[in-house]
C-alpha cells in the first residue's frame with residue numbers, strides 16, 4: 001500500500017533557478033527565502049519519500065492556449081524540461097512512475113474525472129523549481145514523480161472545490177495501491193501575485209495568511225470561494241493556489257502544519273513554503 005507522508009506547498013518562480021545557478025542563496029534578498037527550506041530538507045531526509053505527486057500548472061511549455069486540458073496526468077517513464085526562455089539552465093530529467101500513474105488514471109476516470117493522459121510530457125519551471133528547492137543540487141536520484149497539471153491559465157478554470165476533490169480522488173487511489181510507496185504530494189505556485197494588467201505587482205499578505213491557516217484545518221471553507229472571488233483577493237496568478245487545494249485534498253482530514261515560511265517579495269510573488277504532515281483519521285473517509 002502506498003503511504004502518503006504529507007504534503008508540501010511551495011512557490012515555483014523561475015528566478016529562483018537563476019539564483020541557484022549563480023549561487024546567490026546567501027545574499028540578503030534570497031537568504032530569508034532559501035532558509036525556509038532548511039526544515040524541508042530535514043523533514044524529507046527523515047520521511048524518505050520515494051514518489052512525488054506534483055500538482056502544478058503548465059505555463060506554455062507542454063500545453064499552450066490552443067490546447068489546454070483542465071486536468072492532465074503524466075504516465076511517462078521520464079520527464080524532460082526544456083528552455084522556457086527565462087534564462088535559467090535546463091533542468092536534469094526526472095524519472096516517472098508509470099505503473100502508479102496508470103493506477104491513478106484508472107481511479108480518476110472511475111471517479112468521473114475526464115482527464116488528459118500524457119505518455120509524453122515536458123515539465124516546466126512549476127515542477128523543476130520546487131524539485132530543485134526540495135532536493136538541492138538536483139539530487140533526486142531514486143525519486144519518481146507523477147505530474148498532474150491543472151489549468152490555472154485559460155479561463156474557465158476548474159473551481160477550488162473541483163481541485164480539492166481531484167486531490168481526494170488521488171488520495172483514495174494511493175491508499176488502494178498494492179505496491180509499497182512512500183508518497184509526498186506537492187502543490188506549486190502562488191501565493192498572491194499578478195504579473196500583468198492594472199494590478200501587476202499585487203500582493204495580499206492578509207489573504208495569504210488566511211489561506212495557509214485554513215488549508216491545514218478548514219480546507220472546506222476555501223472550497224466555497226469562486227475562482228473570480230479568489231482572484232479578486234489573490235491576484236490573477238494567485239489562483240495557482242488551485243494546485244495547493246489539490247495537494248490538500250490528497251491528504252487526510254487531519255494534518256499538522258509542521259513548517260511555514262512566508263516571504264515577500266520573491267520576484268513578483270508572495271513566496272510561501274508549507275509542510276503538512278498526515279495524521280491518522282479517526283475513521284475511513286466516505287468516497
Ligand code: DHB
Nearest residue numbers: 013014059237267268269
Ligand atoms: C513569476 C511568477 C510565476 O508564478 C511564474 O510562473 C513565473 C514568474 C514571477 O513572479 O516572476
Ligand code: FE
Nearest residue numbers: 012059189240
Ligand atoms: Fe506560475
